[in-house]
Amino acid sequence: LEQNSSIKSVSFVGSGNVATHLAIALSDADVKIIEVFSQNPVNANKFAMDFNCTAVDSMQNFSAKAQLLIISVPDSKIKDVANELSYLQTLIVHTSGITGIEALSLNKKYGVFYPLQTFSKKRIIDMKDVPFCIEAKSETELNLLMNLALKISNNVKNVSSEQRKILHLMAVMVSNFSNHLYHLAHDILATNNLSFDFLIPLINETALKIKDVHPSDAQTGPARRKDVSTIDEHMKMLNAFPEYKEIYRLLSEQIMKKYHE
Amino acid sequence: LEQNSSIKSVSFVGSGNVATHLAIALSDADVKIIEVFSQNPVNANKFAMDFNCTAVDSMQNFSAKAQLLIISVPDSKIKDVANELSYLQTLIVHTSGITGIEALSLNKKYGVFYPLQTFSKKRIIDMKDVPFCIEAKSETELNLLMNLALKISNNVKNVSSEQRKILHLMAVMVSNFSNHLYHLAHDILATNNLSFDFLIPLINETALKIKDVHPSDAQTGPARRKDVSTIDEHMKMLNAFPEYKEIYRLLSEQIMKKYHE
Numbered sequence: 001l002e003q004n005s006s007i008k009s010v011s012f013v014g015s016g017n018v019a020t021h022l023a024i025a026l027s028d029a030d031v032k033i034i035e036v037f038s039q040n041p042v043n044a045n046k047f048a049m050d051f052n053c054t055a056v057d058s059m060q061n062f063s064a065k066a067q068l069l070i071i072s073v074p075d076s077k078i079k080d081v082a083n084e085l086s087y088l089q090t091l092i093v094h095t096s097g098i099t100g101i102e103a104l105s106l107n108k109k110y111g112v113f114y115p116l117q118t119f120s121k122k123r124i125i126d127m128k129d130v131p132f133c134i135e136a137k138s139e140t141e142l143n144l145l146m147n148l149a150l151k152i153s154n155n156v157k158n159v160s161s162e163q164r165k166i167l168h169l170m171a172v173m174v175s176n177f178s179n180h181l182y183h184l185a186h187d188i189l190a191t192n193n194l195s196f197d198f199l200i201p202l203i204n205e206t207a208l209k210i211k212d213v214h215p216s217d218a219q220t221g222p223a224r225r226k227d228v229s230t231i232d233e234h235m236k237m238l239n240a241f242p243e244y245k246e247i248y249r250l251l252s253e254q255i256m257k258k259y260h261e
Numbered sequence: 262l263e264q265n266s267s268i269k270s271v272s273f274v275g276s277g278n279v280a281t282h283l284a285i286a287l288s289d290a291d292v293k294i295i296e297v298f299s300q301n302p303v304n305a306n307k308f309a310m311d312f313n314c315t316a317v318d319s320m321q322n323f324s325a326k327a328q329l330l331i332i333s334v335p336d337s338k339i340k341d342v343a344n345e346l347s348y349l350q351t352l353i354v355h356t357s358g359i360t361g362i363e364a365l366s367l368n369k370k371y372g373v374f375y376p377l378q379t380f381s382k383k384r385i386i387d388m389k390d391v392p393f394c395i396e397a398k399s400e401t402e403l404n405l406l407m408n409l410a411l412k413i414s415n416n417v418k419n420v421s422s423e424q425r426k427i428l429h430l431m432a433v434m435v436s437n438f439s440n441h442l443y444h445l446a447h448d449i450l451a452t453n454n455l456s457f458d459f460l461i462p463l464i465n466e467t468a469l470k471i472k473d474v475h476p477s478d479a480q481t482g483p484a485r486r487k488d489v490s491t492i493d494e495h496m497k498m499l500n501a502f503p504e505y506k507e508i509y510r511l512l513s514e515q516i517m518k519k520y521h522e
Binding site for chain 1: 459515
């Protein structure tokens with residue numbers, strides 16, 4: 001039974017960051033990649049070369065060889081792609097944070113396989129720590145998917161669509177928005193001929209610290225101390241960057257409110 | 262000459278996070294801590310116990326034994342403290358990012374010794390990577406301070422007051438503001454009975470990534486993709502948290518503008 005309940009082959013729709021990083025991790029775990037379809041044939045062929053699999057030229061041409069079909073496409077297309085694939089009996093999942101499981105409800109067997117991480121090309125990710133948020137229509141498929149995720153990560157959880165949406169929103173807040181702050185610092189430092197390298201130990205420590213310290217206790221800086229004269233001076237320095245000044249104002253106000261009201 | 266140009270003893274005004282972390286690192290580098298003054302005698306006595314030094318009960322009572330006096334007090338008090346200490350011939354520094362070197366100009370010999378890092382009690386910092394931004398009135402003092410910093414860090418730079426102010430402002434942006442985003446995520450996840458642990462690998466990867474990838478290339482997520490329907494759904498989900506919704510709106514707009522205008 002355990003032998004039968006193990007997924008050993010997958011195919012992909014999509015060949016972007018998430019599909020690529022999943023394919024790397026699954027290949028490394030001896031899961032065979034069978035086929036790939038991508039709207040962009042150049043990407044599909046590259047993916048097929050990289051993972052020694054077949055690029056199919058239409059979603060109608062998937063064979064039934066793979067035990068799992070992973071849809072890793074923009075959210076707005078998941079439902080249409082899933083519906084086009086409803087001719088297959090194969091278990092099918094999407095990898096989205098925001099899209100509910102019901103987007104796949106016209107398929108026979110379905111679930112969600114969401115890795116909560118930021119993926120960039122050129123960047124190798126150790127999947128062992130990545131939380132995999134798994135959901136499925138039935139207990140059998142849930143076990144199959146959780147076992148598959150456990151082949152590549154030690155951090156596998158059964159998470160509902162509603163919980164996953166909240167996690168995804170929080171991921172945007174802590175990752176995309178922090179990265180935007182790094183981006184603006186990079187810009188302003190470059191304008192002043194200062195290297196971004198000055199900030200790297202600080203950025204790392206800020207991120208590492210919250211493993212051990214509640215973010216409420218980890219806070220430091222002028223807004224935390226309600227050091228109004230420093231805040232005023234910073235605001236003046238940002239006159240040349242009105243958008244960044246608006247971020248500074250809003251976040252400083254919120255931090256002051258949290259600690260001093 | 263090299264022997265004479267090495268600082269082997271320091272005293273402190275202030276016993277907060279920065280003073281404590283500097284005292285730990287300096288003691289470890291065999292620099293002797295001689296005296297400490299703090300407005301709060303309980304803190305001063307604790308500091309004196311921890312670092313086997315003397316708590317002086319007034320700023321007028323520092324001996325001339327230490328080769329360097331480190332002022333690590335709130336920015337608004339630096340100038341007054343420095344003026345009170347102008348009776349001493351000792352080299353004197355402050356540890357502030359925002360305060361100019363001229364705050365110490367009534368003293369005989371002075372400089373700045375600014376570690377660009379976020380310090381919390383209970384959190385051990387490896388100072389070896391911390392950028393030390395050093396400034397001094399004269400070349401002799403600059404060399405003394407840079408040599409002292411090199412005893413505890415491999416990342417020592419001569420930085421002007423103007424450059425230091427910019428670095429400090431950027432430090433607030435990437436550290437205090439990112440921590441605020443972690444804090445709000447912690448709050449919202451708690452409201453939904455979800456563990457903050459879900460986000461820790463993501464937060465770490467987001468911070469680590471910018472060592473190798475320009476923040477502009479590292480960006481991912483709905484605003485980067487101009488995925489308006491996901492953004493709209495996130496905004497709806499944040500209706501219960503109007504302040505956080507305002508952050509979401511502002512930062513998503515700015516990211517979209519950066520990549521799609």
